[in-house]
Amino acid sequence: GAVVSQHPSWVICKSGTSVKIECRSLDFQATTMFWYRQFPKQSLMLMATSNEGSKATYEQGVEKDKFLINHASLTLSTLTVTSAHPEDSSFYICSASRGSSYNSPLHFGNGTRLTVT
Amino acid sequence: DAKTTQPPSMDCAEGRAANLPCNHSTISGNEYVYWYRQIHSQGPQYIIHGLKNNETNEMASLIITEDRKSSTLILPHATLRDTAVYYCIVRVTGSQGNLIFGKGTKLSVKP
Numbered sequence: 001g002a003v004v005s006q007h008p009s010w011v012i013c014k015s016g017t018s019v020k021i022e023c024r025s026l027d028f029q030a031t032t033m034f035w036y037r038q039f040p041k042q043s044l045m046l047m048a049t050s051n052e053g054s055k056a057t058y059e060q061g062v063e064k065d066k067f068l069i070n071h072a073s074l075t076l077s078t079l080t081v082t083s084a085h086p087e088d089s090s091f092y093i094c095s096a097s098r099g100s101s102y103n104s105p106l107h108f109g110n111g112t113r114l115t116v117t
Numbered sequence: 118d119a120k121t122t123q124p125p126s127m128d129c130a131e132g133r134a135a136n137l138p139c140n141h142s143t144i145s146g147n148e149y150v151y152w153y154r155q156i157h158s159q160g161p162q163y164i165i166h167g168l169k170n171n172e173t174n175e176m177a178s179l180i181i182t183e184d185r186k187s188s189t190l191i192l193p194h195a196t197l198r199d200t201a202v203y204y205c206i207v208r209v210t211g212s213q214g215n216l217i218f219g220k221g222t223k224l225s226v227k228p
Binding site: 004006033034036043045046049057080081091093095097100102103104105108109110111113 | 148160163210215
């Protein structure tokens with residue numbers, strides 16, 4: 001069964017509003033979670049690395065003030081898209097690993113489809 | 118950038134084995150090869166991973182060449198539900214453990 005849960009699975013919002021997406025590790029603690037974005041017909045692109053208890057690390061070109069990440073507990077990371085615009089419409093996916101070694105697979109949530117009108 | 122090269126698409130007949138190739142000629146000695154698949158509008162699903170030895174689980178087998186420069190994912194008896202984009206990923210050490218996705222292979226299983 002799923003080990004990483006995302007909510008909501010889809011959301012429609014108006015331009016200028018903010019949207020929060022939750023990512024939970026269901027039966028393990030995750031000190032690190034990763035947020036990806038996927039545009040239609042493209043591959044997943046890493047947006048940021050979420051670290052429990054500290055600031056997130058953003059990839060080049062990703063605005064940290066627009067995509068707010070909060071990793072307040074070992075099982076929950078949230079991504080808030082602030083002042084959303086139509087170009088932010090995308091598929092957002094989080095992932096986490098049970099272990100910290102490179103031998104521990106990353107497990108992905110089922111994604112959140114964001115549509116900004 | 119992704120360190121892997123995969124064919125953009127492949128077809129497979131239902132019930133036959135699907136063999137998906139991947140080249141990773143610049144892989145380092147301690148970097149794992151991971152395989153995921155993504156069915157339309159879902160998050161990627163973990164399939165299998167390996168370092169040097171061949172691996173098998175309930176979903177698939179992973180064959181890694183001795184020089185580690187390429188690998189093959191084998192789905193022994195493909196079904197229509199195996200139609201997906203398959204990603205071969207070299208998990209780069211020195212990062213925080215994130216995965217860098219390439220374009221993958223679109224596998225179409227046909228009846």
